[in-house]
Amino acid sequence: MATQTVATATTGQPEIHYLNHAKGLKSWLLTLDHKRIGLLYLVSVIFFFIVGGILALLVRAELFEPGQTLMSAETYNHIFTLHGAIMIFLFLIPAVPAVLGNFALPIMIGAKDVAFPRLNLASWYIFWLGALTMLVGIVTSGLDTGWTFYTPYSTMTSSGVTWVALGVFILGFSSILTGLNFIVTVHKMRAPGMTWSRLPLFVWGLYATSIVQILATPVLGITVLLLALERIMKVGIFDPALGGDPVLFQHFFWFYSHPAVYIMILPAFGVISELVGTFSRKGIFGYKFVALSSVAIAFLGFLVWGHHMYVAGQSATASTIFSLLTFLIGVPTGVKVLNWIASLYRGSIWLRTPLLYALAFLFVFPIGGFTGIALGTLGLDVPLHDTYFVVAHFHYVMVSGGLLAFLGGLHYWWPKMFGRLYNEKLAQIAALLIFVGFNVTFFPQFILGTQGMPRRYFDYVPEFTTLHQLSTVGSWILGLGLLLVAAYLLHSLFKGQPAPANPWGAGTLEWTHTGRIPSPHNFERTPVVTRGPYDYHLAEEIFGNGHGDERRTPTVTPAQGQAQH
Amino acid sequence: MAGVSEAATGHAEAHAHHPPYLQHHFVSAEQQFDAAKLGMWIFLATEILLFSGMFVAYAVYRVWHPEVFQAASKLLDWRLGGLNTLVLLASSYTVALAVHYAQLGDKKRLVQNLWLTVALAGVFMVVKYFEYSEKFHHNIFPGGNYAYEGLQLPYVGQFFSIYFVMTGIHGLHVLVGMGVLTWIALRAQRGDFSSEYYTPVEISALYWHLVDIIWIFLFPLLYLIH
Amino acid sequence: MAHATHHIIPRPLLLKVFLTLVALTIITALTGQADLGVFNFLHVPLAIGIAVIKASLVVLFFMGLKYDRPVNALAFIIGLLMVGVFLAFTLLDMLYRGDIGNLSPEPIRGPQIEQVEAPAGH
Ligand code: HEM
Ligand SMILES: [Cu+2]
Numbered sequence: 019m020a021t022q023t024v025a026t027a028t029t030g031q032p033e034i035h036y037l038n039h040a041k042g043l044k045s046w047l048l049t050l051d052h053k054r055i056g057l058l059y060l061v062s063v064i065f066f067f068i069v070g071g072i073l074a075l076l077v078r079a080e081l082f083e084p085g086q087t088l089m090s091a092e093t094y095n096h097i098f099t100l101h102g103a104i105m106i107f108l109f110l111i112p113a114v115p116a117v118l119g120n121f122a123l124p125i126m127i128g129a130k131d132v133a134f135p136r137l138n139l140a141s142w143y144i145f146w147l148g149a150l151t152m153l154v155g156i157v158t159s160g161l162d163t164g165w166t167f168y169t170p171y172s173t174m175t176s177s178g179v180t181w182v183a184l185g186v187f188i189l190g191f192s193s194i195l196t197g198l199n200f201i202v203t204v205h206k207m208r209a210p211g212m213t214w215s216r217l218p219l220f221v222w223g224l225y226a227t228s229i230v231q232i233l234a235t236p237v238l239g240i241t242v243l244l245l246a247l248e249r250i251m252k253v254g255i256f257d258p259a260l261g262g263d264p265v266l267f268q269h270f271f272w273f274y275s276h277p278a279v280y281i282m283i284l285p286a287f288g289v290i291s292e293l294v295g296t297f298s299r300k301g302i303f304g305y306k307f308v309a310l311s312s313v314a315i316a317f318l319g320f321l322v323w324g325h326h327m328y329v330a331g332q333s334a335t336a337s338t339i340f341s342l343l344t345f346l347i348g349v350p351t352g353v354k355v356l357n358w359i360a361s362l363y364r365g366s367i368w369l370r371t372p373l374l375y376a377l378a379f380l381f382v383f384p385i386g387g388f389t390g391i392a393l394g395t396l397g398l399d400v401p402l403h404d405t406y407f408v409v410a411h412f413h414y415v416m417v418s419g420g421l422l423a424f425l426g427g428l429h430y431w432w433p434k435m436f437g438r439l440y441n442e443k444l445a446q447i448a449a450l451l452i453f454v455g456f457n458v459t460f461f462p463q464f465i466l467g468t469q470g471m472p473r474r475y476f477d478y479v480p481e482f483t484t485l486h487q488l489s490t491v492g493s494w495i496l497g498l499g500l501l502l503v504a505a506y507l508l509h510s511l512f513k514g515q516p517a518p519a520n521p522w523g524a525g526t527l528e529w530t531h532t533g534r535i536p537s538p539h540n541f542e543r544t545p546v547v548t549r550g551p552y553d554y555h556l557a558e559e560i561f562g563n564g565h566g567d568e569r570r571t572p573t574v575t576p577a578q579g580q581a582q583h
Numbered sequence: 584m585a586g587v588s589e590a591a592t593g594h595a596e597a598h599a600h601h602p603p604y605l606q607h608h609f610v611s612a613e614q615q616f617d618a619a620k621l622g623m624w625i626f627l628a629t630e631i632l633l634f635s636g637m638f639v640a641y642a643v644y645r646v647w648h649p650e651v652f653q654a655a656s657k658l659l660d661w662r663l664g665g666l667n668t669l670v671l672l673a674s675s676y677t678v679a680l681a682v683h684y685a686q687l688g689d690k691k692r693l694v695q696n697l698w699l700t701v702a703l704a705g706v707f708m709v710v711k712y713f714e715y716s717e718k719f720h721h722n723i724f725p726g727g728n729y730a731y732e733g734l735q736l737p738y739v740g741q742f743f744s745i746y747f748v749m750t751g752i753h754g755l756h757v758l759v760g761m762g763v764l765t766w767i768a769l770r771a772q773r774g775d776f777s778s779e780y781y782t783p784v785e786i787s788a789l790y791w792h793l794v795d796i797i798w799i800f801l802f803p804l805l806y807l808i809h
Numbered sequence: 810m811a812h813a814t815h816h817i818i819p820r821p822l823l824l825k826v827f828l829t830l831v832a833l834t835i836i837t838a839l840t841g842q843a844d845l846g847v848f849n850f851l852h853v854p855l856a857i858g859i860a861v862i863k864a865s866l867v868v869l870f871f872m873g874l875k876y877d878r879p880v881n882a883l884a885f886i887i888g889l890l891m892v893g894v895f896l897a898f899t900l901l902d903m904l905y906r907g908d909i910g911n912l913s914p915e916p917i918r919g920p921q922i923e924q925v926e927a928p929a930g931h
Contacts, residue, residue, distance in 0.1 A: 131608040133618040206618040236629045240636030252727030253744035260727045333905035624881040628888025635892040676827040679871040803856035807841030
């Protein structure tokens, strides 16, 4: 790889970039720069990921042996609920869009910023406001309903449901603002020449995600609001003791929460597309299909929520229709997976850490997807519902989507974010540990589920001990891998080798048209786009113009070279 | 904050011929206007979906218990509801006029119509206040707290839960709208807007119309059940 | 800046729309109260139909969507569509509750609701 050898290609003048052009805490807390806001989110979601991760280790530790191992059953209820609620609302939902999306999206489409920078910053503050509101409830009285808050238990329990519900309500605004901002940005802020069919697939993924965020999140808002009102003033919509219908609560909840799983996975699809494209050097096979299948999934995702309610008392007519519609979701998802594999096929694969994560994703995600189809099968779900099979299913999809894609994307954009490289060897070892650890943790859970291990129990029959212990050991391997990531990334942050502007030889604007670290306004002048994101054969900023012009450095490359073309 | 970001790079060329209201990350005023407007329409879509939950709850309970809804609806005064409908329609009209005058650069009439809108919104809230206090006086509360002697039926509580939550959230929107329109009116008085730049007026007007639209549906659904 | 999106809606048109809205409000209030005899089943469609017309007038003229960029209309319409999806699928469940035969339409009943009529499933 020619580009790999590019050393620190700075031209000598003092570098001014978005990290150093203004200093001090205030310049960060009041920043309107989408890249800095992305980093604010990065720190925040990593914090919550660590908290959620520790809780997960506690859950697994309790399950190491049958009977009470570490904590009482009540405590266990709190711990697994907090793990789920924190991971979903405070890590998975914001992780890829608000961190990687905020950082990369405007640059990728050649804009100076998102359409509404102030709202963007506001969304980060609202995120924290929501998180702290949740925390009030959690600290004062815990939370033991599971992340799904099903009534009637959630209207009866004395734990902090009211506060947490209000916190989730507030968090919803943060998510909506991000989505709204991205949609307007993609529609209105594209650089000249950046047509819809030249959008990088990560942008398409974020665009589809934003549609879901905007259409689904308000319903979560009214759901948790009604839940809080149910507790505060007994409105009796969901509470059966007052004549309400608890199944209606589930409709409300899943109208949001099934689409919400696509909030977690669609941006991940986008990241994987970038990684596959860049590291196979071949462009994405079936670009249009990959792009549009994201939008198709976004809309289809609204038609299947009833598959969570097959055994909740929902009418059989509705269940049957929801089951049929659930199968449809597999089609656009399959289109994506097959296209990625076709893109890799006969590409010139460059096996770097980001691609390792993408490959891990390509292994893990289909297992999650196929088991999803299995669960979507009405007859099959009746025995499998609320067992570890479901737990394994959603971890296979959410960890592949939320964690593997997030880490892959983080490793991919890291040099652009901080201008430094990380230790490739350690990174590959860590990726391997995470991959192995993840599968050891969750694969046994499929088996446990089919054998009848119910979810959310802190105890089990002795026959399940071996598989549970395997799963717990897996969680340690996974944790070790993540610690290693933390270690070398921290090292890279302060001591890492300076990265060239385009260490991967990627073809999208954030690599080809910005400095090693982007300047505060991203571009010296608005780029003019003349090719698609994966048209490497046209990318003269990376490979030179074919006339032996050795100016090839992918440092700051203004657009005029192309425009004169 | 603008200072922070502008200190850095040499894109000063951009600023010379830009009008003062144009934010630096936009290329043109047109782009800024379009972005703001699309943003508002998307926000309105989210508002509709926020209310949709209540409409769904309404539909479910009405389908299940039509006669209860009919009886409970009689406890609401359709004259007051109708009056408030007319008041909100009028306020929609005045705010539409405000935009019209903003486009023409007629500052005086713009300001007049904005204040008129705020006043009409105030009337709406006053009427609502009387309605609410009359209900509370008769122990008509949401859900489990419903205790009106005159009508005791199972599920009446649900009707009034839906009534209070829907009109309550709607009322909150009216209050927010009053705040926003007051702020816009003050800015208009200060001379912030012209026929070249009136985006905030138009955006807030859009929001206000949506508040009106929600009420257009609430009125027949809650007050006029036969 | 003269461009398509800045359509100025003439005042007489705004007034006409407003007056129509007032008229429709009166109609809906009157028909809502009236006993339509055999046509009583028309109450709901009538009320909703009039509300839809009124809302459309506000959207098209007061909000100027008729003269606006199509993408704004798209955003709004997709929002409405999702409300339809939400309503339709939820009602699909509600209307067929108990269709397996051994379940009551409302799965869980509170103690004090016992004496209630339940005419939902026919
Ligand atoms: C191929 C697409 C998918 C299908 C067909 C599918 C299907 C299902 C079904 C039927 C269930 C209900 C199982 C039960 O409770 O009995 C379920 C649960 C779940 N799925 Fe999926 N799924 C898919 C993809 C995803 C993705 C991409 C995610 C997240 C990124 C996800 C997250 C979840 C979660 C969190 C649950 C458990 C919810 C709970 O706590 O009860 N699924 N899935
Ligand atoms: Cu689902």
